[in-house]
Amino acid sequence: MEETCQDRTNHMSVSFLSQPVNIGLARVTVACFASQLDLTLSDLEEIKVSVSEAVSNAIVHGYQRAPGELIKIEANIWDNSILEIIVEDSGAGFAGPLPEEESEESERVRLGFMLMRSFMDSVEVNSAPGQGTRVVMRKDTKGKTTTKNIITCAT
Amino acid sequence: MLLHLERNGSSVVARLAGEIDLDVADDLRLALDNALKPDEVRHLILNLSEVSFIDSSGLGVILGRYRKLVHMGGKVSLVDPKPQVRRILELSGLFSIIGEFKSETEALTKIV
Numbered sequence A: 001m002e003e004t005c006q007d008r009t010n011h012m013s014v015s016f017l018s019q020p021v022n023i024g025l026a027r028v029t030v031a032c033f034a035s036q037l038d039l040t041l042s043d044l045e046e047i048k049v050s051v052s053e054a055v056s057n058a059i060v061h062g063y064q065r066a067p068g069e070l071i072k073i074e075a076n077i078w079d080n081s082i083l084e085i086i087v088e089d090s091g092a093g094f095a096g097p098l099p100e101e102e103s104e105e106s107e108r109v110r111l112g113f114m115l116m117r118s119f120m121d122s123v124e125v126n127s128a129p130g131q132g133t134r135v136v137m138r139k140d141t142k143g144k145t146t147t148k149n150i151i152t153c154a155t
Numbered sequence B: 001m002l003l004h005l006e007r008n009g010s011s012v013v014a015r016l017a018g019e020i021d022l023d024v025a026d027d028l029r030l031a032l033d034n035a036l037k038p039d040e041v042r043h044l045i046l047n048l049s050e051v052s053f054i055d056s057s058g059l060g061v062i063l064g065r066y067r068k069l070v071h072m073g074g075k076v077s078l079v080d081p082k083p084q085v086r087r088i089l090e091l092s093g094l095f096s097i098i099g100e101f102k103s104e105t106e107a108l109t110k111i112v
Helices: A022-034 A041-062 A104-119 B022-035 B056-071 B083-091 B104-111
Strands: A008-017 A070-078 A082-089 A122-127 A133-140 B002-008 B011-020 B043-054 B075-079 B099-101
Touching (some): A041 A133, A041 B022, A041 B043, A041 B083, A104 A122, B011 B022, B043 B083
Parallel strands (some): B011 B043, B075 B099
């Protein structure tokens, strides 16, 4: 997706400490922001789950559950229709695919990514050891609120 | 999240309410494992009718209890999830291994 040919309709950012109690705050904040698009309740639920998964990963893997680190969430609406959610931590990061060992935690991570990929049109994960992790999720709400189109954008 | 536990013969009935995410997963796992400790307990019935949100942390707790109980010849049953919760359970493939019931009574009847 070429951002250069898109108009940023709206933007928000919020940061909070890496504490599980803040996951609820994160998903409700993003869902509130997203609700200016003409979304169904089911769309909003999907957005909440996706945010919850990305933030849970930042807490458990990025920061190994250390409670005093910062997680940043940015959300953008492009061209009145594309919701972009960016969840960023500056924690441990990882190099390649997640370890395949069988534990309740590795199963949780696999299910979490499966849910994010089912609910969002795209999920990009940028991470490197010691460099933190940045997850960018996008969902095209199909221009429900606008007559503008995005056909001119290269993909 | 609220949790109410009740023993019914060889089953534990757990009524959950609220949101199940990473914030409550550890406490929930611990409470369920404690309730499942007695030797004669082999089944877990999770009443999800008042659960408004679940993500992979909640799914992990359910799947973890399922594995433990199946190992002992027991079962996990799910009761009456709300549509948005049901969708997550379905996408995750839980219903291919865990039974879903309309009521606790139905789940209890089918278990034995």
